[in-house]
Amino acid sequence: MxxxxxxxxxxxxxxxxxxxxxxxxxxxxxxxxPSPMEMVLMSAGCCSSVDVVSILKKAKQSFSDVQVKLTAERAESAPRVFTKINLHFVVTGNDVSEKHLARAVQLSAEKYCSVALMLDKTVEITHSHEVVQEQVK
The missing domain is CATH 2.20.25.10 (N-terminal domain of TfIIb)
Incomplete structure (x- = not known):
C-alpha cells in the first residue's frame, strides 16, 4: 500500500x-x-462498522441503520496520542438480536478490525452497543 x-x-x-x-x-x-487524529478516530469507526455490518448481514439480521459514536481521550502533553477510545454501536432495525450484535462487535474488536487492533497496542479501546427498534411507519 x-x-x-x-x-x-x-x-x-x-x-x-x-x-x-x-x-x-x-x-x-x-x-x-478533519485533523489527522480525527481521521484516525473515524478510520477506526469505519473499519469496525464494516465488520459489524458484514457480520449482521451474514446472521440475516433485519437492520436499516448502523452508526458508531466515537469518543476519545488524548494525552495532555505532546505527543497528544489517544489514551482511550470507545466505539458505541447503535443499530436500528426490526427485531435485531442483541446477542448477534454483541457477537458482531466482539468479533470486530478481537479479530477483524485492523485499525482498532493496531491502535489497541497502545490505546485502551472499549466497545458498547445498543439496539433501537425500528419505528413502524
Missing part, C-alpha cells in the same frame, strides 16, 4: 491514496477539514 500527502497552504494538506482518492486534512485551527 502506498499514499502521498501534499501540502496545499497554511495547515491544509491533501492526501492521495494508491486507489486514486483524495482526502483533505487540516492540522491547524482553521478547521477546513
Amino acid at each position: 502506498q499514499a502521498n500527502v501534499k501540502w496545499v497552504e497554511g495547515d491544509t494538506f491533501i492526501g492521495l491514496s494508491n486507489s486514486g482518492h483524495n482526502v483533505v486534512f487540516d492540522a491547524g485551527s482553521d478547521s477546513a477539514a
Whole structure:
C-alpha cells in the first residue's frame, strides 16, 4: 500500500491514496477539514462498522441503520496520542438480536478490525452497543 500527502497552504494538506482518492486534512485551527487524529478516530469507526455490518448481514439480521459514536481521550502533553477510545454501536432495525450484535462487535474488536487492533497496542479501546427498534411507519 502506498499514499502521498501534499501540502496545499497554511495547515491544509491533501492526501492521495494508491486507489486514486483524495482526502483533505487540516492540522491547524482553521478547521477546513478533519485533523489527522480525527481521521484516525473515524478510520477506526469505519473499519469496525464494516465488520459489524458484514457480520449482521451474514446472521440475516433485519437492520436499516448502523452508526458508531466515537469518543476519545488524548494525552495532555505532546505527543497528544489517544489514551482511550470507545466505539458505541447503535443499530436500528426490526427485531435485531442483541446477542448477534454483541457477537458482531466482539468479533470486530478481537479479530477483524485492523485499525482498532493496531491502535489497541497502545490505546485502551472499549466497545458498547445498543439496539433501537425500528419505528413502524
